[in-house]
Amino acid sequence: MSTDALLESIIGGIKESYKTTNIVEVDLSRVPFSSEKRIGQILLAAQNLSNREFALNFDPVETIYLQRLITEQTLNQRVVLEKDDYLQGMLYLDFLTTFISRDAGVFERLAGLDQRIERVNPSMGINLEICVKFVAMNYAAQSLHGRKTRPISKRTFEQDNSELQIQNPDLRRLNPVYFELGKIVYQMLELPETKEQVASLGGRADLKALVFTDTNLRYIRDQAEKEKVIKRLSRGDFYNAALRSMYALASEVNQRAVDGAIKDLEKRYEERRW
Numbered sequence: 001m002s003t004d005a006l007l008e009s010i011i012g013g014i015k016e017s018y019k020t021t022n023i024v025e026v027d028l029s030r031v032p033f034s035s036e037k038r039i040g041q042i043l044l045a046a047q048n049l050s051n052r053e054f055a056l057n058f059d060p061v062e063t064i065y066l067q068r069l070i071t072e073q074t075l076n077q078r079v080v081l082e083k084d085d086y087l088q089g090m091l092y093l094d095f096l097t098t099f100i101s102r103d104a105g106v107f108e109r110l111a112g113l114d115q116r117i118e119r120v121n122p123s124m125g126i127n128l129e130i131c132v133k134f135v136a137m138n139y140a141a142q143s144l145h146g147r148k149t150r151p152i153s154k155r156t157f158e159q160d161n162s163e164l165q166i167q168n169p170d171l172r173r174l175n176p177v178y179f180e181l182g183k184i185v186y187q188m189l190e191l192p193e194t195k196e197q198v199a200s201l202g203g204r205a206d207l208k209a210l211v212f213t214d215t216n217l218r219y220i221r222d223q224a225e226k227e228k229v230i231k232r233l234s235r236g237d238f239y240n241a242a243l244r245s246m247y248a249l250a251s252e253v254n255q256r257a258v259d260g261a262i263k264d265l266e267k268r269y270e271e272r273r274w
Contacts, residue, residue, distance in 0.1 A: 035198040039207060040174050040182030043068045046204045050075055061180045062087065068181075069208065070094045077107040080114045085128035088188045088211065092132065095212040099205075099239075100151050100246055101139055109138055117262060124269055130261045132215055133253045140250040157239045161203025189214045193230045200236045209238035216245035221252060 043064075050072045054063050065087060066075065074094040081089040097104055110126060113134055117124050126134075174182075185207065189195050194214040201207050213229060220226050225248035232241035 033199060034182075035195065036179060036182035036186045037174050038182070038198055038201065039185045040178035040180075042201060042203055042207055043181055043185075044175065044178045061177055061184065064177065064181055065184060066090070069185075069204070071098055073097070073104070077104070078111060079107060080111065080125055081131060082125045082127040085131070087184065088215065089126075089128055089131050091188075091208060091211055092128075092215050093135070095208045095242070096135060096139075096246075098152075099157055099209070100212075100243065101142065102150075102152070103139075103142055106135060106138060110134065120262070121266055121269055124265060127261075127265055128215070129219065130258065130265065132219055132249070133258045133261050136216075136219075136246070136249040136253040137255065137258055139246060140253070143250065151243055154239045157205050157209075158202075160205035185211065190218055193217075193233065197233050197236070197238075201238075202236075206238040209242040213238070213242045213245045216242075216249045219253075220245065220248050222248060 046068050048067045049070060050067050052067065052072070052075055054066060058066065070090050071094055074090065074097060079086075079090060079093065093106070093110075097106065110131065113130070114126050117126065117130075186195075186198065188211050189198075191214055194210055194217070197210055201210065210233070213233065217226055217229060220229075225244075229241050229245045229248065232238075232244060
């Protein structure tokens, strides 16, 4: 066989080899989306807001939760909440005082409320509903007097978002600790409309805003206002959805609503006794 013929044969073999491959194309549209995994990926990509350790009170996953989601300023406050609501309550208060009202005095006022509740029943504390309604009532009062209720800019809010830098993160293996962390946060979302938006989250700020908004939405009675908040979420505007939810709840809540939440909690404690 001549050199030219041999070369042509080799080139022909190479061309044929390109027609076969052991690489299997994956239809990404059929890969199931995991909300827990997406939240875990966001928190894995985020930097710590605090390096404080909580060995005596919290397990390792809860410690990472506090380090990645709660600022040092909030951790320095004395926050008394019912055990089952502590993690979500801390996220709610941290988002409020970091992005919405920047009123650290709310912690002192919550401490005063806790003392009042303790006089009613020493076993009771502030649960999530009491916390949210009391904060909304105080937000309305502070806004009325123009005190420290101006939110930060959306641009500053966006700076706390850390986009996922890897392609197709839902196909990547995730550290089990962060998957558990994702489960903890995802379970804080109650409404279908908020759960649907996990796929649209751009980073930690969006995630905290989503939990904050979901928490407010469950207590807003005005359906038209709720729909306005949900519409903002559907556009991926987590910042303005959180603001709108705060305004809507603050316009509804009064001292009677807070007292009613305290009485409801007292009733549940009485039922447990029997």
